[in-house]
Amino acid sequence: MEMKPLFLITNDDGYQSAGLHHLVRVAEELGDVVVMAPDRNASGLSSSITTGRPLRVRAVGGDGQQLFACDGTPADCVKMGLEHFCPRRPDLVLSGINYGSNASINVIYSGTIGAVLEACLDGFASIGFSVLSHSAETDFEACEPTIRHILRQVLSRPLPAGAGLNVNIPRLPAGEIKGIKVCRQAKASWVDSLERRTDPLGRPYWWMTGKFVCDDPREDTDEYALRQGYASVVPIRPDFTDLSALETMQYLEL
Amino acid sequence: MEMKPLFLITNDDGYQSAGLHHLVRVAEELGDVVVMAPDRNASGLSSSITTGRPLRVRAVGGDGQQLFACDGTPADCVKMGLEHFCPRRPDLVLSGINYGSNASINVIYSGTIGAVLEACLDGFASIGFSVLSHSAETDFEACEPTIRHILRQVLSRPLPAGAGLNVNIPRLPAGEIKGIKVCRQAKASWVDSLERRTDPLGRPYWWMTGKFVCDDPREDTDEYALRQGYASVVPIRPDFTDLSALETMQYLEL
Numbered sequence: 001m002e003m004k005p006l007f008l009i010t011n012d013d014g015y016q017s018a019g020l021h022h023l024v025r026v027a028e029e030l031g032d033v034v035v036m037a038p039d040r041n042a043s044g045l046s047s048s049i050t051t052g053r054p055l056r057v058r059a060v061g062g063d064g065q066q067l068f069a070c071d072g073t074p075a076d077c078v079k080m081g082l083e084h085f086c087p088r089r090p091d092l093v094l095s096g097i098n099y100g101s102n103a104s105i106n107v108i109y110s111g112t113i114g115a116v117l118e119a120c121l122d123g124f125a126s127i128g129f130s131v132l133s134h135s136a137e138t139d140f141e142a143c144e145p146t147i148r149h150i151l152r153q154v155l156s157r158p159l160p161a162g163a164g165l166n167v168n169i170p171r172l173p174a175g176e177i178k179g180i181k182v183c184r185q186a187k188a189s190w191v192d193s194l195e196r197r198t199d200p201l202g203r204p205y206w207w208m209t210g211k212f213v214c215d216d217p218r219e220d221t222d223e224y225a226l227r228q229g230y231a232s233v234v235p236i237r238p239d240f241t242d243l244s245a246l247e248t249m250q251y252l253e254l
Numbered sequence: 255m256e257m258k259p260l261f262l263i264t265n266d267d268g269y270q271s272a273g274l275h276h277l278v279r280v281a282e283e284l285g286d287v288v289v290m291a292p293d294r295n296a297s298g299l300s301s302s303i304t305t306g307r308p309l310r311v312r313a314v315g316g317d318g319q320q321l322f323a324c325d326g327t328p329a330d331c332v333k334m335g336l337e338h339f340c341p342r343r344p345d346l347v348l349s350g351i352n353y354g355s356n357a358s359i360n361v362i363y364s365g366t367i368g369a370v371l372e373a374c375l376d377g378f379a380s381i382g383f384s385v386l387s388h389s390a391e392t393d394f395e396a397c398e399p400t401i402r403h404i405l406r407q408v409l410s411r412p413l414p415a416g417a418g419l420n421v422n423i424p425r426l427p428a429g430e431i432k433g434i435k436v437c438r439q440a441k442a443s444w445v446d447s448l449e450r451r452t453d454p455l456g457r458p459y460w461w462m463t464g465k466f467v468c469d470d471p472r473e474d475t476d477e478y479a480l481r482q483g484y485a486s487v488v489p490i491r492p493d494f495t496d497l498s499a500l501e502t503m504q505y506l507e508l
Binding site for chain 2 (some may be wrong): 024043044045046047048049050051052054055056057075076079080083084106107108109111112113117118121122123125146149151154157161163165166179180181182184187189190192193194196197203204206207208211220221233234235236237238239240241242243244246248249250251252253254
């Protein structure tokens, strides 16, 4: 008997997130699913791991569902799922669907993508899905055709071990998403990130905020594709080397 | 009057770390220094940022020293230092000296490097320094000639805005460090990352642990240089795009 594909799924919004359950639903059409997700919102945790305290896991699924909540980071969840909760080697590690863009430089802070990079380091192919909406009314169903297409494609023609994809989906009704574009990460920055306020005792404190500014003029970026109404797919890898600088930095050698 | 170079310095081991103070000492030979460092150990936090609560800052320096402790992550500290505590635009953002290697894939989890990538995104040149020792007896003085050389080089021939360097220094007496090599990030993995134990009530918990395995045969990597007794310098950038995969992933388009 041929085994069904196995998906390990996590996210950074926590195991109760509607986005996670839409991703699970699409994956269950195509194979078996194990979910190991943070037990709370774990957004903005990037690739962080938990070293100062031990981790706990709770079974939170009914009906034989393999659904677990872990008190660690998204990257912790991937390690935990792969090492201790998957009944066999998963075919793909999925993360999302995240509330809010992980396009351009948002990838750096993203726990959704931290999970993807962790899976890549562990030798698995992995895909993170995000939708450009923070609204509680987010139309995750509109994301499903894009996700279904990508999962079918990579099941029929598997990604290399260690390959990652960062998929972002515009906030549009399903019929208005124009298609899927493979892109590079756009250059951008966050400005005025920390807003200073004063508490009732006169002491300052700061809130993370900021304005996203993308002046990247290139037309092969994720930001460009999303603005045109396409879903963007950026191939990513857990290697920060700036290959273009290997030669120019030779003057530092001794 | 010509302004001295200004360094913004942070780390992930916290403002009281001996490694930080050795880096400050070398930087003070060459310019002015503002330190904005986590108020506690913040290792393993990668590029994470704090969004769920406000941040606080305490002045912790004496003698007019510009030394501040922040209750956020290393990346938070960089944003805070740049936006609210530097008297002018810094010439370089430095991070470290970290206790323990940030070579190879350790870069992914590193708060030291999270700070560097944050500074790169903010348009600054930035350098992270780490030494391959976790010992309380770490000989940070042995790191100083390497750091001094690199800082002098980049002050005389500035790095491009947004350029990052990940510098790792072998655990050797100063006279035995053979030199400095510019390298790429080695491929490696951590295996058996989570050790399962059982608490007195019979419930399982897991500790992050693991074995670092580097089988990368290439001789132009940071791991190779370090094993040969050189300090390694990897040029890094906050762009995760796998350029080599842009073409092979075209089959996902729609």
